[in-house]
Amino acid sequence: AQSVTQLDxxxxxxxxxxxxxxxxxxxxxxxxxxxxxxYPNQGLQLLLKYLSGSTLVKGINGFEAEFNKSQTSFHLRKPSVHISDTAEYFCAVSDFIQGAQKLVFGQGTRLTINP
Amino acid sequence: DAGVTQSPTHLIKTRGQQVTLRCSPKSGHDTVSWYQQALGQGPQFIFQYYEEEERQRGNFPDRFSGHQFPNYSSELNVNALLLGDSALYLCASSLVASYEEQYFGPGTRLTVT
Incomplete structure (x- = not known):
């Protein structure tokens, strides 16, 4: 089974x-x-996804992530954050069992932007 | 194009009671998955429905059951509620043959007292 670790x-x-x-x-x-x-008191919104192809993936709101197979990592980056980026961020991996896809999530990282 | 909708938004129940949560998938989607998100945790997969059948189930007891209707909408039922069932319940929809993202609804916040 797949697992995800969010380090922070x-x-x-x-x-x-x-x-x-x-x-x-x-x-x-x-x-x-x-x-x-x-975002607080809301559901989950997709920022970006890696399915195949280029290892650098660009998403919404200026975020990007790099897939690194050798290090089994998928770190999320943004060059300049705004107050509005304050939220909980979840990394997830697809796990397929008998053809059914489920998402396995990490514990989440709370991003707090200070003025 | 309507996204995933869930009802109710909030719910307060007493231990031992039963609850039903509802979900309508994104237009064009045929598969519904349910997740439980406890406070401060990531979502945990409960089960997935396609063609009105449960396709896959996570590590949840039989007190958790579901149903999918011919119009692809779905219900999550929880019997004999425990305090530990207090959580945000998220519904996600997708296409059965797709390995792309699942689209999530706003969730139902269940509080068990």
Whole structure:
């Protein structure tokens, strides 16, 4: 079974500073990876996904992530954060059992932007 | 194009009671998955429905059951509620043959007292 580890439970940064949220997944032959964002009292919104192809994936709101197969990582980055980026971020991997896809999530990283 | 909708938004129940949560998938989607998100945790997979059948189930007791209707909407039922069932319940929809993302609804916040 797949698993995901988000290495930081909380990440505080100043506005306009760069940020990296770390994610490692368990190794698999093929892997589909996702980053979701959850704003307070809301559901999950997809930021970006890696299915195949280029290892650098660009998403919404200026976020990007790099798939690194040798290090089994899928870290999320943004060069300059805004107050509005304050939210919980979840890394997820697809796990297929008998043709059914389920998402396996990490514990989440709370990103706090300070002015 | 309507996204995933869930009802109710919030719910307060007493231990031992039963609850039913509802979900309508994104237009064009045929598969519904349910997740439980406890406070401060990542979502945990409960089960998935396709063609009105449960396709896959996570590590949840039989108190958790579901149903999918011909219009692809779905219900999650929880019997004999425990305090530990307090959580945000998320519904996600997708296409059965797709390995792409699942689209999530806003969730139902269940509080068991």
């Amino acid at each position: 439970s909380q990440v505080p940064v100043f506005e306009e500073a760069p940020v990296e949220l770390r994610c490692n997944y368990s190794s698999s032959v093929s892997v589909y990876l996702f980053w979701y964002v959850q």
